[in-house]
Structures are given as structure tokens and as C-alpha cells.
Amino acid sequence: MAQPLTGVEMPTPEVRERAAFQLPGIVMFLVALALVVVGVAGGAMVSDTGGPLLVVPVVLTLLGVLTFRGLLAVSPGEARVLQYLGRYTGTVRTDGLCWVNPLTTRKPVSTRIRNHETAVMKVNDADGSPIEIAAVVVWQVDDTAQAVFEVDDFVAFVSIQTETAVRHIATSYPYDRHDTPGLSLRENADEITEKLSAEISARVRSAGVRVIESRLTHLAYAPEVAQAMLQRQQAGAVVAAKQRIVEGAVGMVELALSRLADQEVVELDEERKAAMVSNLLVVLCGDRATQPVVNTGSLYH
Numbered sequence: 001m002a003q004p005l006t007g008v009e010m011p012t013p014e015v016r017e018r019a020a021f022q023l024p025g026i027v028m029f030l031v032a033l034a035l036v037v038v039g040v041a042g043g044a045m046v047s048d049t050g051g052p053l054l055v056v057p058v059v060l061t062l063l064g065v066l067t068f069r070g071l072l073a074v075s076p077g078e079a080r081v082l083q084y085l086g087r088y089t090g091t092v093r094t095d096g097l098c099w100v101n102p103l104t105t106r107k108p109v110s111t112r113i114r115n116h117e118t119a120v121m122k123v124n125d126a127d128g129s130p131i132e133i134a135a136v137v138v139w140q141v142d143d144t145a146q147a148v149f150e151v152d153d154f155v156a157f158v159s160i161q162t163e164t165a166v167r168h169i170a171t172s173y174p175y176d177r178h179d180t181p182g183l184s185l186r187e188n189a190d191e192i193t194e195k196l197s198a199e200i201s202a203r204v205r206s207a208g209v210r211v212i213e214s215r216l217t218h219l220a221y222a223p224e225v226a227q228a229m230l231q232r233q234q235a236g237a238v239v240a241a242k243q244r245i246v247e248g249a250v251g252m253v254e255l256a257l258s259r260l261a262d263q264e265v266v267e268l269d270e271e272r273k274a275a276m277v278s279n280l281l282v283v284l285c286g287d288r289a290t291q292p293v294v295n296t297g298s299l300y301h
């Protein structure tokens with residue numbers, strides 16, 4: 001029987017998340033404000049004279065505006081991936097106001113916990129029976145640099161890889177064991193979900209995603225075989241019930257004969273014992289209530 005793929009070979013990530021250089025936002029806001037105020041005030045003072053003295057206020061004002069551009073507000077549950085001239089320079093995870101290089105581009109990445117539920121998929125299990133299966137996976141971005149630079153769209157990547165893992169798990173195990181050794185999708189839900197989580201984790205690890213949990217949300221035979229499989233399950237249940245009834249009936253007959261012999265209530269020859277056993281088994285194992293016949297004669301007539 002095929003086993004689930006837990007060691008998926010994915011490319012080694014080329015970048016790793018690291019903290020970006022940042023300064024306190026309030027302090028830099030005051031510095032930027034001071035530069036703009038001084039520059040504007042100085043420009044107003046020397047505007048009448050003009051000449052080279054006007055260059056200094058203009059430069060201070062531009063520096064203040066550029067400093068303002070370096071201010072960055074980060075919300076809780078969000079990170080910003082910084083790039084300078086196409087090169088990754090770090091990630092800002094601390095929420096609040098901070099200051100970073102004003103020439104960098106900042107890409108927001110949500111670090112909140114998310115869930116993805118697959119659509120109901122129709123696949124064949126390990127026995128070749130068509131089944132319907134769906135799952136939900138709870139995940140979170142663990143490495144923002146890998147999530148941005150290792151894949152085109154990490155949300156779509158998680159979606160596709162989750163569906164692939166669910167399909168592979170469904171084809172690796174039978175829906176029911178049918179008295180055969182091994183795991184089954186229906187009877188070993190905990191073990192199957194552990195293997196599903198391990199496979200999804202292996203598939204999305206290179207994208208900087210951490211899988212928190214995964215669960216099967218839908219599992220059933222496909223409609224075209226559901227009725228036949230239901231009859232098979234019912235037949236198995238009937239056989240198991242009959243087996244229990246027969247085992248109990250044989251024990252009761254054995255107990256009855258033993259009690260009759262020990263207490264010397266009546267002596268029976270082998271033929272009468274066989275008749276008694278037959279009658280008791282009919283009474284105990286029959287599907288319908290038996291109609292007793294009262295013998296008004298002797299034991300042998």
C-alpha cells in the first residue's frame with residue numbers, strides 16, 4: 001500500500017527573514033517636523049535677498065520631507081517587507097510607528113492566523129473506490145521573506161499544495177479496512193490528520209508558512225457507489241450480530257444441559273439432547289418469536 005509523502009523535496013530557500021534597520025517613529029517625526037519648520041522659516045527670512053542663502057532652507061525642507069517619507073505605521077498582525085533597489089533589506093514586525101530608510105519599498109504581509117478549506121474533491125481511495133473528501137488547514141506566515149520572494153503568491157500556493165496533499169492522502173489509504181490490517185480514512189481519523197498535517201507542512205515550508213492544524217471536514221463515498229457500500233456495511237453488521245447471537249446461544253445451551261445434568265432434573269439420551277439443542281438454538285437464534293408446542297404426553301410420545 002502506498003504511504004503518504006512526508007519528506008517532499010522542495011527547493012532550499014534563498015532568503016531568510018531578518019529584522020530591518022529602524023528608528024523610533026516619534027523621535028524621527030519630531031526631527032522631520034523641525035527640519036521642515038526651520039527650512040520654511042529660513043526660506044521666508046531670506047526670500048527677499050535671494051541668492052545662495054536660499055539654498056540652505058530649500059535643502060532643509062527637502063530633508064524634512066524625505067524624513068517624513070521614512071515614517072512607517074505597522075498594524076498588529078502585520079509585517080512590512082523592505083526592499084532597496086530590488087534587494088531585500090529586512091522585515092519590520094513591531095507594530096506602531098517607526099522610521100526606516102525612506103528610499104525603500106514596503107510590501108505588507110499579514111501574519112495573522114488564517115484557515116483554508118478545500119472544495120469537496122472526488123478521488124479514488126487505495127482500493128479504487130470513488131470517495132468525496134475535503135479538509136481545512138489552519139496556517140500562518142512564519143517567514144515573511146520566504147513568503148514574498150520564494151513563491152509568486154503564497155496564499156494561492158498554500159491552497160494548491162493543500163489540495164494536492166489531501167488528494168495524495170485520500171489515494172494512499174482505503175475508506176474502510178474491511179477486516180484488513182492497516183489504517184483507514186474513516187476509522188483512523190486522528191492518525192490520518194496527523195499525516196495530512198505533516199505532508200502539508202513539508203509542501204509549504206519553503207514558502208515560509210507554518211501549518212498549525214489540519215482536519216478532514218468531509219468524507220463519504222461518491223453517490224454512485226454509496227448505496228452499494230451501505231449495503232456492504234449493513235451486511236457486515238448483520239453477520240457480526242449473528243455471530244454474537246450464535247456464540248451466546250451456544251453458551252446458554254451448554255449451560256442448560258450442564259445444569260440439568262448436575263441437578264439430575266431429567267436424564268436425556270444423545271438423541272433427546274440433540275433435539276433439545278436444536279430446539280433451543282431455534283428459539284435463541286431465530287429472527288421471529290417461536291410458537292411453543294406443549295407436549296401433553298410423555299417425554300418420548
